[in-house]
Amino acid sequence: MHVKPETSKIRPYVVCAVLRGVTFDETRYNSFIDLQDKLHQNICRRRTLVAIGTHDMDTLQAPFTYEALPPSSINFVPLKQTRSFRADELMEFYKSDLKLKKFLHIIEDSPVYPVIYDHNRTVLSLPPIINGAHSAITLKTRNVFIECTATDLTKAKIVLNTVVTAFSAYCEKKFEIEPVEVTYSDGKKFIYPDLSIYNMEVPLSYINSAIGVSLEAEEVTTLLNQMQLYAEHSVSNNNQCTINVSVPPTRSDVLHPCDVMEDVAIAYGYNNIPKRKLASLQPLPLNELSDLIRREIAMNGFTEVLTFILCSWRENFIMLNREDDKSTAVVIGNPRSADFELVRTSLMPGILKTVGHNKDHPKPIKIFEVGDVAVLDKTKDVGASNCRRLAALYCGATSGFELIHGLVDRIMEVIGAPFVPLGDNTGYSIKPSEEPEYLRGRQASIIYKGNCIGTFGIVHPEVLNNFDIPDPCSFVELTIERFF
Incomplete structure (x- = not known):
């Protein structure tokens, strides 16, 4: 199989193999087709990653070439048809086909289509859409040529190995597979299929601790052999027993020691694993402190509210007089509602919306919330981190500053943090701040052990007007996690 450089524009990889002397009957033939369909739906991701083509080798002449050509340059008779089509005509023709129309999008907008020819320029297939009628497999087929074109080489190898290992059992010489050399335009050559054995070492202690049993090495190797994994055990100089596992090409699902452990558990029998009572659970320190603060604020006459963790971009920034620095908020992709465009970076929008919707409630309104916000964080593998915060608001005839x-002093007293002068890191202190959501000169930062953990102050009239709140309000927000 010779691969032309143009294929890199569409589906750059191809792997091949030949099965000689195959004996098909109706059951085996249907199974052969069903296996390809199952692989296409699963590991091939509906042919986007890999497309399988199987052909009657006796109707073809090697060597083969894998090319990428303009659609108008490709002409052949597709499977189950009687006349020749250009590739672009074929795309229109199959738009009414219930089975094949869902695969057209993979290549139809590309300037070139992948195609495989034999030595006589006979089209084998137009992957990932359809094979040619010339090389169609029938019950009389004896020699099968298998090609898998792909955008993911690893998946292509797995698919090819799965097909040949399963159906080489029906070859005249059982389990004999004829390899095919694939030559790329840069001169690199590869032999497929790659049926090499993958060796893995798994500590016996890991298997026993993960399952919750005490199996001997001999028992583990016996169980693994039942699961088609050849295993032996060895003992190192420090008396650590290791299970040496040989993973065959039929077990592409075994990637990690945990997969070996799972196979041992399956062979041992889940119902035979002793049941264990879990140790009594203790609350996380953060949750325990959050509950303590909730109770304390509630005893000070405040009512807890629970608001949405999602809000609109305007509520999170513009309505709070804040600027979006583009490096803080976690934005939702394709939001279904303008009210839920991003994850809140503050508890303030939700609490102010609550007051705005209840402005006719008798005054004063005293509410609080303990909840999470999310901020972008490059140090995390998911790119963002949650942060537990406390917020409280007073709304009445006066600001209630x-x-x-x-309330801030009481929370600090409960935490066990004394009020100290600025610069003293043994407790907490306050200093003037310049946050746009508060009135200038009527706000402060809360400093705990040298770090700013929050702010409080009288809410700016513009912010109150944005949320349709006619009465003055004071607000506090601080980060609970900073107490640890």
Whole structure:
């Protein structure tokens, strides 16, 4: 199989093999087709990663070439048809085909289509759409040529190995597979299929601890052999027993020691694994502190609210007089509603919306929330991190700034943090701040052990107007996790 450089524009990889002396009957033939369909739906991801083509080798002449050509340059008779089509005509023809129309999008917008020819320029297939009628497999087929074109070489190898290992059992010489050399335009050559054995070492202690049993090495090797994994055990100089596992090409699902452990558990029998009672659970320190703060604030006459963790971009920034620095908020892709465009970076929008929707409620309104916000964080593997925060608001005839200040003092007293002068890192202190959501000169930062953990102050009239709140309000927000 010779691969032309143009294939890199569409489906750059191809792997091949030949099965000689295959004996088909109706059951085996149907199984052969069903296996390809199952692989196409699963590991091939509906032919986007890999497409399988199987052909009657006796109707073809090697060597083969894998090319990528303009659709108008490709002409052949497709499978189950009687006349020749150009590739672009074929795309229109199959738009009404219930089975094949769902695969057309993979290549129809490409300027070139992948195609495989034999030595006589007979088309074998137009992957991933359809094979040619010339090389169609029948019950009389004896020699089968298998080609898998792909965008993912690893998946292509697995698919080819799966097909040849399963159906080489029906060859005249059982389990004999004829390899095919694939030559790329840069001169690199590869022999497929690659049926090499993968060796893995798994500590016996890991298997026993993960399953919750105490099996001997001999028992483990016996169980693994039942699962088609050849295994032996060895003992190292420090008396650590290791299970040496040989993974055959039929077990592409075995990638990690945990897969070996799972096979041992399956062979041993899940019902035979002793049941264990879990140790009594203890609350996480963060949750325990959050509950403590909730109770304390509730006893100070505040009512807890639970607001949505998602909000609109305007509520999170513009309505709070804040600027979006593009490096803080976690934005939702394709939001279904303008009300849920991003993950909140503050508890303030939800609490102010609550007051705005209940502005006719008798005053004063005293509410609080303990909940998570999310911020972008490059140090995390998911790119963002959650942060537990506390927020409380007072709304009445006056701003109630002294009440919010008193609430801050009470929370710190419960935490066990004394009020200290600025610069003293043994407790907490406050200093003036310049946050746009508060009135200038009527706000402060909360400093705990040298770090700013939050702010409080009188909410700016513009912010109140944005949320349709007619009465003055004071607000506090601090990060609970900073207490640890």
